[in-house]
Structure formats: structure tokens, C-alpha cells
Amino acid sequence: MSPKKIVVTGLGTTSPLGGNIADTWRALLAGESGVRPLEQEWVAKYDLPITFAAQAKVPSADVLTRVETKRLDPGSQFALIAAREAWADAGSPDIDPERIAVDYATGIGGIWTLVDAWDVLREKGPRRVLPMTVPMLMPNAPAAAISMALSARGGARTVVSACASSTESIANGYAHLQAGLADIIIAGGTEAAIHPLPIASFAAMQALSKRNDDPARASRPYDVDRDGFVLGEGAGAIVLETEEHAIARGARIYAELAGGAVTSDSHHITAPDPEGSAAARAMLAALDQAGAGIADVSHINAHATSTPVGDIAEYKAMLRVFGDHLSSIPVSATKGATGHLLGGTGALEAIFTILALHHRTAPPTINLDNQDPAIPLDVVTSPRPLGDGDLLAISNSFGFGGHNAVVAFRSY
Secondary structure, eight states: OOOOOOOEEEEEEEEBBBSSSSHHHHHHHHTOOOOOOOOHHHHHHHHHHHHHBBBOSOOOTTTOOHHHHSSSSSHHHHHHHHHHHHHHHHHHHOEEEEEEEEEEEEESOHHHHHHHHHHHHHHHGGSSOTTTHHHHHHHHHHHHHHHEEEEEOEEEEEEEGGGGGHHHHHHHHHHHTTTTTTSSEEEEEEEOOOOOHHHHHHHHHOOOOTTTTOOOGGOOTTBBTTTOBOOOOOOEEEEEEEEHHHHHTTTTEEEEEEEEEEEEEOSSSSOOTTOHHHHHHHHHHHHHHTTOOGGEEEEEEOOOOOHHHHHHHHHHHHHHGGGGGGSSSSSEEEEHHOOOOOOGHHHHHHHHHHHHHHHHHEEEOHHHHHOOOTTOOEOSSSSSEEEEEEOEEEEEEEETTTTTEEEEEEEE
């Protein structure tokens, strides 16, 4: 039996650039930065060495009800906002709830809930710990919140694979639709880890940019002066369904999800394989599933975190795959604008890849003043037309633990 064609019919986000898809995409094309100084009192209280991050542009409390904000960790709040927008964008399909499923990810889980509850336990005792603590902190809480809000009873699955999490969930959504487990899947991921503990930890491992005096220009993929990533937060959601199902209900189609693949480095808990062999295999496998070759690729949304080691490792992986053809592929590194959303980053960048194909425009990479000569890519620095005809693009995500996930999209 030939594979089914899987298509994208709905998009949703809340991000450092905007509270919805339209505002986020407009800000990305305009070259805006979502990175700003942190104004919370805990920055000074804990004497944090890093005083900026890419916070969600629109507070969840401005969108959700008071009950929802009280009963959901911030990561689940972001997930619910993104999923509701994506579902509405897909036309709020009226189908059997048992044929709707969720593949939704996070990289860390409900850290705000966990650490706040620990503080309450230490300071006020066990009787003051909220009974909703575990349901709020568990990593599957975002998927559960989405499934309950949208009456999705075909399964609610959660991937936790660090910064590859939401890309892996999208790849899983592809597989689950191919297997006939659902007619519609809401896929993606979320993260809300702009908290003193992760900031202190990432800073201790020298992973974060130290540009406290210039936050908006701190995330600078491929620049010779890049000095680490910028922590971001938010969520992305994508509605996936078979082409046959989408056409039958008259849905608008953004793009085709043509393939997805997952590999692992088995190299180091935080550092990528410097030769990029497993990351290269993920790209090749995604292209193979898409029935495409390297010459078919029109655009790449790179993982490109703005770390000295990570950007070069990914370049080497892409060079393994594309060889001389790599120099002719426009590459966007959108973390320059959004920071790094950890478990939510793959979903947001998949959305950017889908919109690049839909609008036939590659989004810009900001803050690239002096490109590293060791990474001679064709980096998009202002919105660039992708041309006519059939287009294929890939989105890369790589995470601590050696997790690699790649998805391929085709213009529709």
C-alpha cells in the first residue's frame, strides 16, 4: 500500500515574537527580536549571571481564564493557547472525538510548578502543597490539556527528548496518521523554563549568551562572535490530517508533511557529535521518507542555537548530506529572533518552515554581522523569495542526550 499524503491544515503559536501566528510571522519577517531584559524580582534575588531571555510576547493571563491559569503550569498554558488557535485555523473540524489524537511534547515539563511546590513544602509544610501539583508538573500535562480542551479521545502522547522533542512529536504524528490511528492529529510542543534554576544551570555550563548589555542582539547564529543561546519560551501547534480527509471536509491546506525521522548520537549527554553523522542520517531518512533527494531541497530551517560548538556540528552534518549542493540552499536560523524554546522550538520552527513554503518566502536570520568562515552557508539575512514550482524544505532539531529529529515539508 502506498503511503498516504499527510497535510497541514491548522497552525497556532504563542511566542516571543507574538501571541498568534500572524503577529509572530510578521515580526519574524520584519527582523524583530523577541529577546528582552528580565524585570522579575528574582533576577536580583538570586544574583543571576544572565539577566535577559525571550519571554512570550503576550502573557497567558491575557488569553486564558483565571481558572485555567491557576490549574495549568505555564507550559500547559502556552500549549493550550497554541492548540486552540491551530484548531480554529483548521476550521474547528466536527469529527468523531475518537478519531482525533494528540502528539505533543515538552523538553523539561512543569518546572515552575515543581520548584514552587518545593518552596511551599520547605517553608509551610506538606499540608500547604496544592493537590494539583503533580497533574500540573507532569510532562504529559500539556498533551492532556489539549486533549481535554478539544475532546481528542484517539490518544494523547508525549515525547520528552530535550530540544528535539516537538519535532519528534510531529514525526510521530506523521507515523500515527499513516498507521490509521486517527483522522486528525494536533502535534507540536511547548516550554516555560525561564526560571532561576534553568537559567543558573545553563549559565553554569557556559551554554547561555552573556550579552546582558545587548539582549536583542545576543542570539546570533553563525556569527563569529556568538557566545551561546538565549533561553526562550512559548509553544507551537500544527493540525495534521490525511489529504483525503482534508479535501473531504473542504479544509485549507498549507503544506504537505512529507516525512520525518529520528536518530541518536550515542556520543555525549550535552555535546553534539562533532562529525554530525547521526544528525546527517536523520536528514537523509526524512528525505527518503519524502521520496526526495538532496537536489530537491529548496530551503532549510536550521537548529542553529548560536553556540560556538553546536552551529559548526550542524553545518558538518548538513555538509555530509548535501555536499556541494549545500551552498545553493537558502538557510534560515530563526533562533536569532526567537531565542531557544527548548521543547517548543521544533514546533515553532516547523511552523516557520511551513509558512516559508506557503508564502514562498524564507525568513531572515538576524544579528549576523560577521559570518563564521568555518560555516560557509547561504544564510538568509532578509526575507527571500523561494521561487515557483514544487518546493521542499526541512527543519532540524537536536537535543541534549544526542537526540536528532528532522521533518520535511513540501509545498502544496
